[in-house]
Amino acid sequence: xxxxxxxxxxxxxxxxxxxxxxxxxxxSTLAGIVENAKASGLTIYGLLNGFEGLLNNKIIDLSVxxxxxxxxxxxxxxxxxxxxxxxxxxEIFKAIPQKLNELGIxxxxxxxxxxxxxxxxxxxxxxxxxxxDLVVVGSPKTVDNDMFGIEYSPGFGSAAKYIAxxxxxxxxxxxxxxxxxxxxxxxVMGRSVGWLAAASMLAKRSEKGAPHLIYLPxxxxxxxxxxxxxxxxxxxxxxxxxxxxxxxxDSEGNPVGSNPFADVKQASKIYGGASTYLAxxxxxxxxxxxxxxxxxxxxxxxxxxxxxxxxxxxxxIGFVTIEALKDNHDNEMICLADNNxxxxxxxxxxxxxxxxxxxxxxxxxxxxxxxxDFKEWIMPIIGNFDxxxxxxxxxx
Amino acid sequence: xxxxxxxxxxxxxxxxxxxxxxxxxxxSTLAGIVENAKASGLTIYGLLNGFEGLLNNKIIDLSVxxxxxxxxxxxxxxxxxxxxxxxxxxEIFKAIPQKLNELGIxxxxxxxxxxxxxxxxxxxxxxxxxxxDLVVVGSPKTVDNDMFGIEYSPGFGSAAKYIAxxxxxxxxxxxxxxxxxxxxxxxVMGRSVGWLAAASMLAKRSEKGAPHLIYLPxxxxxxxxxxxxxxxxxxxxxxxxxxxxxxxxDSEGNPVGSNPFADVKQASKIYGGASTYLAxxxxxxxxxxxxxxxxxxxxxxxxxxxxxxxxxxxxxIGFVTIEALKDNHDNEMICLADNNxxxxxxxxxxxxxxxxxxxxxxxxxxxxxxxxDFKEWIMPIIGNFDxxxxxxxxxx
Numbered sequence: 001x002x003x004x005x006x007x008x009x010x011x012x013x014x015x016x017x018x019x020x021x022x023x024x025x026x027x028s029t030l031a032g033i034v035e036n037a038k039a040s041g042l043t044i045y046g047l048l049n050g051f052e053g054l055l056n057n058k059i060i061d062l063s064v065x066x067x068x069x070x071x072x073x074x075x076x077x078x079x080x081x082x083x084x085x086x087x088x089x090x091e092i093f094k095a096i097p098q099k100l101n102e103l104g105i106x107x108x109x110x111x112x113x114x115x116x117x118x119x120x121x122x123x124x125x126x127x128x129x130x131x132x133d134l135v136v137v138g139s140p141k142t143v144d145n146d147m148f149g150i151e152y153s154p155g156f157g158s159a160a161k162y163i164a165x166x167x168x169x170x171x172x173x174x175x176x177x178x179x180x181x182x183x184x185x186x187x188v189m190g191r192s193v194g195w196l197a198a199a200s201m202l203a204k205r206s207e208k209g210a211p212h213l214i215y216l217p218x219x220x221x222x223x224x225x226x227x228x229x230x231x232x233x234x235x236x237x238x239x240x241x242x243x244x245x246x247x248x249x250d251s252e253g254n255p256v257g258s259n260p261f262a263d264v265k266q267a268s269k270i271y272g273g274a275s276t277y278l279a280x281x282x283x284x285x286x287x288x289x290x291x292x293x294x295x296x297x298x299x300x301x302x303x304x305x306x307x308x309x310x311x312x313x314x315x316x317i318g319f320v321t322i323e324a325l326k327d328n329h330d331n332e333m334i335c336l337a338d339n340n341x342x343x344x345x346x347x348x349x350x351x352x353x354x355x356x357x358x359x360x361x362x363x364x365x366x367x368x369x370x371x372x373d374f375k376e377w378i379m380p381i382i383g384n385f386d387x388x389x390x391x392x393x394x395x396x
Numbered sequence: 397x398x399x400x401x402x403x404x405x406x407x408x409x410x411x412x413x414x415x416x417x418x419x420x421x422x423x424s425t426l427a428g429i430v431e432n433a434k435a436s437g438l439t440i441y442g443l444l445n446g447f448e449g450l451l452n453n454k455i456i457d458l459s460v461x462x463x464x465x466x467x468x469x470x471x472x473x474x475x476x477x478x479x480x481x482x483x484x485x486x487e488i489f490k491a492i493p494q495k496l497n498e499l500g501i502x503x504x505x506x507x508x509x510x511x512x513x514x515x516x517x518x519x520x521x522x523x524x525x526x527x528x529d530l531v532v533v534g535s536p537k538t539v540d541n542d543m544f545g546i547e548y549s550p551g552f553g554s555a556a557k558y559i560a561x562x563x564x565x566x567x568x569x570x571x572x573x574x575x576x577x578x579x580x581x582x583x584v585m586g587r588s589v590g591w592l593a594a595a596s597m598l599a600k601r602s603e604k605g606a607p608h609l610i611y612l613p614x615x616x617x618x619x620x621x622x623x624x625x626x627x628x629x630x631x632x633x634x635x636x637x638x639x640x641x642x643x644x645x646d647s648e649g650n651p652v653g654s655n656p657f658a659d660v661k662q663a664s665k666i667y668g669g670a671s672t673y674l675a676x677x678x679x680x681x682x683x684x685x686x687x688x689x690x691x692x693x694x695x696x697x698x699x700x701x702x703x704x705x706x707x708x709x710x711x712x713i714g715f716v717t718i719e720a721l722k723d724n725h726d727n728e729m730i731c732l733a734d735n736n737x738x739x740x741x742x743x744x745x746x747x748x749x750x751x752x753x754x755x756x757x758x759x760x761x762x763x764x765x766x767x768x769d770f771k772e773w774i775m776p777i778i779g780n781f782d783x784x785x786x787x788x789x790x791x792x
Contacts, residue, residue: 022569049575072786079572165700169473173418173697176475179445301569304561390468
């Protein structure tokens with residue numbers, strides 16, 4: 001346990017916010033926080049829609065939640081408190097500690113990703129500059145798995161499992177239908193990192209099985225090579241499943257399928273259209289029937305197929321965050337130790353705004369496949385992912 | 397049990413085909429067929445990729461499947477035997493009975509939807525005309541639930557459950573993120589019938605909850621009214637989830653979002669884009685952030701979230717189809733009786749090419765909602781669909 005940053009401020013009243021995008025287990029973290037806060041005799045408030053709620057007095061007392069309600073909260077995907085779209089200006093960064101102070105709140109927990117940890121650091125700094133006693137700690141969360149300093153982020157395991165199952169079943173579907181349609185380009189979340197695209201490799205039912213090709217945003221995308229890759233797999237298999245991270249881009253950094261003449265208002269929509277563009281490209285160049293498929297918004301928040309491991313860790317992270325507050329930690333992100341009981345911490349400034357990419361030894365860039373090392377890394381996070389299906393090759 | 401159509405032909409060797417689109421339980425029907433055929437001492441062959449396999453000698457002996465393999469087959473979504481894209485010409489309809497006869501096959505089971513039942517009728521007729529002894533029976537299957545003469549089709553329950561869960565979790569996600577994005581238009585399968593769109597109503601967590609608006613292809617779609625509907629719900633709720641059947645069309649029958657100038661090659665792609673078109677329309681007319689979401693190809697074949705009721709019925713339908721063959725039925729579709737043990741039959745000509753639409757008393761066209769009658773109808777098909785989530789309103 002790192003004890004780099006502690007404080008002597010006594011914590012009684014705590015506020016918690018959820019920021020950024022949804023996950024299937026972010027409410028499990030909230031449940032862990034509420035449960036331990038209550039058990040520790042602390043008062044815990046939730047800010048509705050983040051700092052918008054704080055500044056507009058939309059705050060709820062979470063200490064009133066019953067045990068039954070806390071259990072329900074663990075089962076609820078997405079963000080119970082709601083997220084915020086508010087752009088944090090210099091003025092708002094100044095106002096946040098003031099407002100918390102007015103309300104008698106002495107600690108703030110921010111559940112979120114790298115951007116959230118950066119904001120947490122700035123809020124802490126702002127409190128210091130204003131001589132306001134405010135403890136600020138972060139609690140990690142992101143489906144993208146791009147957080148610095150931790151092995152994997154709560155939310156990632158559930159999203160990864162959902163994606164792997166969908167890619168597997170869509171692949172079995174396409175194989176059945178290959179006389180109709182030969183190529184499917186599946187687009188998954190992860191703007192600048194490919195962890196979720198990589199996770200689709202769990203869908204492989206044999207070494208050469210689908211998904212046949214995986215493209216990560218960490219590597220420059222080459223359209224000519226892509227068409228050749230698809231052609232080769234088609235000639236070998238009769239159908240092709242390719243998975244792309246939504247943020248793939250060419251060697252100059254231009255997103256694949258973007259329209260350079262699009263107006264700014266439309267930019268984000270077009271940015272997300274790589275699979276549609278690539279399906280058209282394949283239809284045109286190889287004369288195969290190709291379909292684009294984005295895996296829906298549910299990939300970040302599908303409650304029905306969560307990873308139990310992910311959910312339990314998310315809950316525990318919430319629980320130990322309160323322990324860390326009781327131990328006087330401040331200005332840090334609170335992480336779960338390997339034994340799943342204790343915690344360790346990382347200074348907010350060592351996390352905020354950074355990004356963890358998929359390392360090179362996890363990816364076979366020539367064959368567009370994840371390596372054995374990646375599989376060994378991901379299996380304990382996902383847990384059981386057995387192949388219970390029957391295919392023609394099993395009849396030999 | 398209707399016994400309208402029996403034969404004295406003795407059945408020994410049976411061939412089975414799977415046609416049309418995939419489902420999560422079509423292999424359960426195949427498993428039921430294989431298990432009972434084996435138990436009854438009959439030989440059962442599978443035609444790979446339908447009649448393409450028959451004409452190209454791609455046929456496998458399914459009698460060799462072990463009990464363990466049959467159980468695995470029940471757990472495998474999509475089509476184990478593969479579907480076919482072959483257009484059935486007059487010549488092919490003539491060749492099918494001839495080829496089956498050459499192989500000594502005396503009965504054909506076709507698993508599929510209304511179109512399959514029509515083809516089955518024509519094949520039967522062709523055999524009669526050629527004086528070939530061939531028993532032909534159909535086994536119902538379609539996720540769309542548009543089959544005539546049966547209460548619901550195997551495959552529908554699983555697809556409906558998947559859609560309901562996805563719409564629920566996407567709705568919870570959107571509610572969390574409503575300060576970012578306000579409207580989501582979810583497009584689900586069902587070209588000319590709205591059963592799957594209707595099933596999304598199970599996602600409602602309260603009477604006025606999401607999905608707020610459901611549009612069925614059975615009713616003419618009016619864009620002006622749609623914009624007004626969305627505006628009204630937004631003003632009441634702060635976010636809007638609308639579900640559309642992919643085949644919605646205006647009062648002149650033009651599909652919503654289609655481009656009348658598109659070339660024929662592109663037509664099907666454009667036809668499926670109603671949600672994209674409507675999301676743009678809402679952004680433009682109401683200045684809200686709206687996103688289109690199609691629910692992926694997995695909605696017709698997702699193995700991980702099947703309805704147990706659906707799977708068990710699909711298996712039983714396969715099982716009783718063999719009973720019906722042993723009872724000398726011919727030229728009929730074999731259906732499972734309400735007691736889940738016996739069967740009844742419908743003449744192929746009473747099913748083939750017909751279509752069962754969502755009846756008017758299941759839909760409140762004014763408020764774009766399904767009625768209580770529909771809910772009562774669908775609940776026993778889906779089974780348990782409890783609401784285990786916690787929302788802010790539960791804290792009152």
